[in-house]
Amino acid sequence: GTRLSGLCAATLGVAFVKMSCPGWWPLGCYGVTAALALLLLPDKTLAVLYAVFMGYYPLVKLRAERCAGRLLRWGVKLGAFHAAALALFLLIRAFSLMTIPDGTAILVLWAAGLLFFLAYDYALGLLFLFYLRKIAGRIR
Numbered sequence: 001g002t003r004l005s006g007l008c009a010a011t012l013g014v015a016f017v018k019m020s021c022p023g024w025w026p027l028g029c030y031g032v033t034a035a036l037a038l039l040l041l042p043d044k045t046l047a048v049l050y051a052v053f054m055g056y057y058p059l060v061k062l063r064a065e066r067c068a069g070r071l072l073r074w075g076v077k078l079g080a081f082h083a084a085a086l087a088l089f090l091l092i093r094a095f096s097l098m099t100i101p102d103g104t105a106i107l108v109l110w111a112a113g114l115l116f117f118l119a120y121d122y123a124l125g126l127l128f129l130f131y132l133r134k135i136a137g138r139i140r
Contacts, residue, residue: 007046015058030056053084081117
């Protein structure tokens with residue numbers, strides 16, 4: 001719980017850079033933080049989760065929110081989730097980071113991941129609004 005919420009909070013830096021800086025800075029911020037997470041964090045599972053999905057997801061969300069139509073927005077966001085889930089599964093399998101459950105357990109993990117993702121997306125949206133309304137104008 002606490003480690004996962006810390007991971008969510010770590011993604012805010014990338015989001016704030018995206019909302020404040022033009023060009024390649026947000027991708028650079030993600031790249032550097034992902035590399036540092038993989039090198040320095042003792043919990044490599046969290047580092048991989050950050051590098052493979054959560055670290056860049058704020059960039060995907062901000063881009064997706066500009067798409068016309070709710071269906072396209074959610075298609076982009078859910079596509080990113082499913083691509084990251086598949087990448088995580090393949091990484092876990094390739095490097096034996098943990099025991100891979102089978103059958104029903106995989107579906108339960110996927111459903112739990114999807115519920116977490118939906119809650120994370122919603123909370124991230126609220127934090128974006130808070131940043132834009134209360135903070136962004138004061139730091140420029």
